[in-house]
Amino acid sequence: MTTSVATFEESPPSATAWRRRLGDLERQGLPFLIAEADGGVCGFAYASPWRPKPAYRHTVEDTVYLSPAHTGRGLGSALLGGLLAGCTAAGARQVIAVIADTGSDASAALHRRFGFTEAGRLTGVGRKHGRWIDTVLMQRDLGGDR
Numbered sequence: 001m002t003t004s005v006a007t008f009e010e011s012p013p014s015a016t017a018w019r020r021r022l023g024d025l026e027r028q029g030l031p032f033l034i035a036e037a038d039g040g041v042c043g044f045a046y047a048s049p050w051r052p053k054p055a056y057r058h059t060v061e062d063t064v065y066l067s068p069a070h071t072g073r074g075l076g077s078a079l080l081g082g083l084l085a086g087c088t089a090a091g092a093r094q095v096i097a098v099i100a101d102t103g104s105d106a107s108a109a110l111h112r113r114f115g116f117t118e119a120g121r122l123t124g125v126g127r128k129h130g131r132w133i134d135t136v137l138m139q140r141d142l143g144g145d146r
Contacts, residue, residue, distance in 0.1 A: 021046075030060065031086025035075045042070035045079035047087050050096050058093040064110070076110050084114060088142050095142060100126065101134040108136060116140040 013021070025032050025046055035043035043066035050059040064079050087095055097116055099107045108118075116138040124132035 029090045030092075031083055031090065033079055033082050033086070035066070035070070035079055037070055037073070037075070042067045043075050043079055045083040047083060047090070047092065047095065050094075058091065059096060060087055060090075060092045060094070061096045061098060062087075064107070071106065076106075077113070080110060080114050084140070084142070093142055095140045097138040097140075099136045099138060101136055108138065111138045111140070114140065 022032050025048060028049065030047045030049075032046040033044060034041055035045075043064070045062065045064040047060040047062050050056050050061045062080070062083055064076060064083065066076050066079075084095065095116075096119070097107075097111050099111070101121075117140075119137045119139040122135045122137065125135055126133040
């Protein structure tokens, strides 16, 4: 987290912050998944509300993070697949991915494999490690009433 732009967190959240986040998501019925390998946590995925206004209540934003040492093992697919199933069970209709444009296509490719399509780009919206970073917005319709 501190050396990458894969997340816009600038410092690792404390254990207390993680417990608060998990509790908030649990109360909302949203999924939070952990990947373990080599005796420790190597990744996580969760869905959070896209926006606070009530009309957005059926739209969530996904977060999928893997430690760089654990990529290429199928863990990202396992996390995202489980997360989408959890989002469907929670009654979500749309899932939005906000992906930092790091020059690598790995995260966007993962999302494309799960049916996400590009919905837009936000230019220079994040600043980390002394540079401005674009984000790519991707979207997946989970179905349901229109």
